[in-house]
């Protein structure tokens with residue numbers, strides 16, 4: 001199934017609750033929550049208190065993307081705050097396998113993310129253990145960037161790798177995705193589309209519906 005995961009990094013934080021309700025009512029299946037620590041990426045966003053405070057507003061999947069160093073230190077807090085899926089960066093974990101196990105021990109879904117320049121071989125051995133692979137289509141840290149074209153080939157290569165190994169991970173893509181380039185990523189094999197600016201600029205409900213029309217073919 002193809003799903004939309006709007007990134008609330010691009011939301012109006014003064015009206016966050018209302019904007020999350022708009023996503024929910026329009027049918028977005030996931031809420032993408034970007035956590036940044038100012039170390040792994042050159043920006044700082046928000047963390048547990050914000051996630052906890054919006055958890056009661058929707059039953060949609062909370063898709064928590066940790067752009068933080070050594071995320072294993074905080075898995076329990078993010079699970080307690082209400083994450084349904086926690087995605088960690090392969091580049092940020094000294095012990096990636098142990099970190100994935102720590103997420104799974106909490107009974108939630110585990111994802112692994114790769115920066116644009118990181119080869120797929122970095123996740124070869126953990127692929128059977130994860131529920132989702134997140135291919136960054138921009139360098140992480142900021143919303144509103146332009147998609148890096150070579151990442152589309154990377155998605156296609158990941159799709160082949162998943163098929164060849166008989167594994168079942170979803171493929172999520174994130175960064176610079178809009179109504180114009182979204183189909184290319186789906187054709188390459190992505191089935192979970194993250195979009196920030198393209199959802200939150202203008203009329204949120206209408207933007208979600210336009211994405212869902214594309215995702216539903």
Ligand SMILES: O=C(CO)[C@@H](O)[C@H](O)COP(=O)(O)O
Nearest residue numbers: 140141142143144176196197
């Ligand atoms: O993780 C990130 C950025 O690091 C993304 O989730 C962006 O927040 C997506 O925003 P757009 O590129 O779609 O505006």
